[in-house]
Amino acid sequence: MKITLPVDKKSKDANISSNLGRAPYFLFYDTETEEYNFMDNSAASSQGGAGIKAAQNILDNGAEAIIAPRCGQNAANVFMTAEIKIYKNISNSISENIAALKEGKLTPLDDIHPGFHQHGGRQ
Amino acid sequence: MKQLLILSGKGGTGKTTVASAFIQLAAAKAYADCDVDAPNLHLVRPLASPAKVADYYGMGKALIDEETCINCGSCRQHCRFEAIKESDGKYEVDVFACEGCGVCEAICPVGAVVLQPDVAGELRVYKDKDIFSTARLKMGSGTSGKLVTEVKKQLKDETENLDIDLSVIDGSPGIGCPVIASLSGVDMVLIVAEPSLSGISDMERIIKLAQGFSLKLAVCVNKYDTNPDLTHKIEAFCREHGLPFAGKIPFDAKALKATNQGQSIIEVDCSAGRAVTEVYSNTMNVLNKE
Amino acid sequence: MKIAVLSGKGGTGKTLLSVNLAAVSPESLYIDCDVEEPNGHLFFKPQDIKTEKVNVKIPQVDQELCNGCRVCVDFCRFNALVYVIDKLIVFNEICHSCGGCRLLCRKKAISEIDKEIGVVQSGKSENVRVLTGILKPGEPSGVPIIKKLLQDEGQENEDVFIDCPPGSACVVMESIKDADYCILVAEPTIFGVHNLDMVYELVRIFHIPYGVVLNKCLEEEENPAEDYCLKNNIPILGKIPFDIELGRLNSNGEIVARKQAKYRELFQNLLNKVKKEVQHETASNT
Known part of the structure; x- marks a missing residue:
């Protein structure tokens, strides 16, 4: 299974980013091959709809599950449509969260925040 | 670091006025002005060193290259924002109307229209003994939500490795996108209400918005004596909705004078200053209650 | 006056x-x-x-006609469109009504409807x-x-x-x-x-x-x-x-x-x- 985490640098000791849409990088981790791949988040600099664009990018790279502290309503809608699960992280560490996911210890994310759309939209 | 938004x-x-008094009372080491349309907090904070300034880029703006343009008018015909003007058969972009959607660029048969990066404002951070993050949006721009996010991110980045208990954030009016952006990640919102029909109507809207976020909320009334009846009404509203009422501040000409000298109202001996001190301690009680 | x-x-x-x-x-x-x-x-x-x-105009997608080319998704500078599995989704509240997606769609899969x-x-x-x-x-x-x-x-x-x-x-x-x-x-x-x-x-x-x-x-x-x-x-x-x-x-x-x-x-x-x-x-x- 391919898992995605929003992270603050391109390294295994990176912290999990607090904002999914505007995280600088995404980590793609494959639970079968145990491979780590880092990707720039091209949505981070978007004026608006960053969460939506980030979700599209995550989807296009084949993620099947996401671990994040919070997620905007729009991105959550995209993931739900694509039947991708979103889990709440237990700490800031990548390895701890991956281990927890493998052991089935992560719970689904319920912090789906409303009204974040138009973050950068024209008023 | 706890964040208090006004x-x-x-x-x-x-x-x-309330934010600057709070900064003084709390000896806050970190604060921000999120009213990027009309920032004012810097006027009442003594700033010793110059700010670190960075450009803020908004949506791009279309630019028509006159040499390449064949004056077909296709861009004007397809622009939904009436941002392309024609005079004497020549086409020009009205940068204030342009929303940067890129339709003109896509539709131009000869590639004469290109979206250009556009500086929509500037971010400033002052680093003296305190950290002060602020920004100003350029006139006619409309991309303030993202800029508010940038102001808060700047404050967070600058204070990350420092031991700071509290940051005070001055917000913007309205209920729109800049306000929503300023709410993200704060621990508490203090609403400064005004005893007028318009003020109450707007207060109810902002409370409704803030309740959608998981944060603490309290209300205070400014210039309460200009309409005691409506002040009672606000107090009753708070009781009814279980909202902590942090106090009321009178209209005070001395406070006005202090502000005009670039001082906080607690720096002079006046009734408004004493009242705001009480509002502060009540607010801190709410914020620090587990 | x-x-x-x-x-x-x-x-x-x-x-x-x-x-x-x-x-x-x-x-x-x-x-x-x-x-x-x-x-x-x-x-x-x-x-x-x-x-x-x-009202403003917002796009409406005919999923039958859409071939998933994503020209519209890549075009939209407001990020109002996503393509999920085999469906094009419009985020109405993000859309700025520029009309670009309809204009660029080669399959004429996008029309416009009013939004209040x-x-x-x-x-x-x-x-x-x-x-x-x-x-x-x-x-x-x-x-x-x-x-x-x-x-x-x-x-x-x-x-x-x-x-x-x-x-x-x-x-x-x-x-x-x-x-x-x-x-x-x-x-x-x-x-x-x-x-x-x-x-x-x-x-x-x-x-x-x-x-x-x-x-x-x-x-x-x-x-x-x-x-x-x-x-x-x-x-x-x-x-x-x-x-x-x-x-x-x-x-x-x-x-x-x-x-x-x-x-x-x-x-x-x-x-x-x-x-x-x-x-x-x-x-x-x-």
């Missing part, structure tokens, strides 16, 4:  | 001024362009209200026709509502007063761009000066003649806004004193000029001054 809904109720 | 009333910050008295000027004019049209927080109607309490919806973003209400309050724009919360732009409001240019015998949103952003530009004259309202604080400076720059960009009304003036107190006007040679149209009684009536949603003769006189004098200035400006322009 909001009002309606403009001109006294957000910045 | 079309007069826009604006100020860099909120709460300086835009609505007080525009409502009362409209009230003392023999026949007038009051237009509330502060579509995020329209408050003028709280004063006028207009009768015979007619409500008209304001707010309303325009019209009504009558004695001598004043009242137009109010109300934006739905969460909508990205009030500009289409302001455009709709300003399509009513007023009848020949009517004075038109435009109550603008605060600030100097694009919604303010839209509100003032066809005005004959701009009144800048300022309060006597250094905040007032700073924000007056912003709108002063704005009216000069648009080459619209302007004057300042100083509000909440305290006798024998310094007035930084007045000093600013004198320094920059900005005409001062008049002063509204800080007055507890006026403040109370106004905060209760009363139109002070309709309540008391002394306030009627105050705003009548202001209106006369404004009209004189407008005539002067029109004469010097021709």
Whole structure:
């Protein structure tokens, strides 16, 4: 299974980013091959709809599950449509969260925040 | 670091006056002005060193290359924002109307229209003994939500490795996108209400918005003596909705004078200054209650 | 005669001024362009209200025709479109109605439908026709509502007063761009000066003649806004004193000029001054 985490640098000791849409990088981790791949988040600099664009990018790279502290309503809608699960992280560490996911210890994310759309939209 | 955001809904109720008093009272080491349309907090904070300034880029703006343009008018025909003007058969972009959607660029048969990066404002951070993050949006721009996010991110980045208990954030009026952006990640919102029909109507809207976020909320009334009846009404509203009422501040000409000298109202001996001190301690009680 | 009333910050008295000027004019049209927080109607309490919806176009996808080429997804600078598995999804509240996706779709899979973003209400309050724009919360732009409001240019015998949103952003530009004259309202604080400076720059960009009304003036107190006007040679149209009684009536949603003769006189004098200035400006322009 391919898992995605929003992270603050391109390294295994990176912290999990607090904002999914505007995280600088995404980590793609494959639970079968145990491979780590880092990707720039091209949505981070978007004026608006960053969460939506980030979700599209995550989807296009084949993620099947996401671990994040919070997620905007729009991105959550995209993931739900694509039947991708979103889990709440237990700490800031990548390895701890991956281990927890493998052991089935992560719970689904319920912090789906409303009204974040138009973050950068024209008023 | 706990974040306290000051909001009002309606403009001109006294957000910045309350924010600057709170900064002084708390000896806050970190603060920000999120009212990027009309920033004012810097006027009442003594700033010793110059700011670190960075450009803020908004949506791009279309530019027509006159040499390449064949004056077909296709861009004008397809622009939904009436941002392309024609005079004497020549086409020009009205940068204030342009929303940067890129339709003109896509539709131009000869590639004469290109979207250009556009500086929509500037971010400033002052680093003396305190960290002060602020920004100003350029006139006619409309991309303020993202800029508010940038102001808060700047504050967070600059204070990350410092041991700071509290940051005070001055918000913007309205209930729109800049306000929503300023709410993200704060621990508490203090609403500065004004005893007028308009003020109450706007206060109710902002409370409704803030309740959608998981944060603490309290209300205070400024210039309460200008309409005691409506002040009672606000107090009753708070009781009814279980909202902590942090106090009321009178209209005070001395406070006005202090502000005009670039001082906080607690720096002079006046009734408004004493009242705001009480509002502060009540607010801190709410914020620090587990 | 079309007069826009604006100020860099909120709460300086835009609505007080525009409502009362409209009230003392023999026949007038009051237009509330502060579509995020329209408050003028709280004063006028207009009768015979007619409500008209304001719509913008948003894309609608025919999934049968869509071949998943994603040209539209890549084009949309607002990120309002996503392609999930085999479906194109539109985020209506993100869409800015530019029409680009429909234009670029080679399969003609995208058409457009109306989406309501707010309303325009019209009504009558004695001598004043009242137009109010109300934006739905969460909508990205009030500009289409302001455009709709300003399509009513007023009848020949009517004075038109435009109550603008605060600030100097694009919604303010839209509100003032066809005005004959701009009144800048300022309060006597250094905040007032700073924000007056912003709108002063704005009216000069648009080459619209302007004057300042100083509000909440305290006798024998310094007035930084007045000093600013004198320094920059900005005409001062008049002063509204800080007055507890006026403040109370106004905060209760009363139109002070309709309540008391002394306030009627105050705003009548202001209106006369404004009209004189407008005539002067029109004469010097021709």
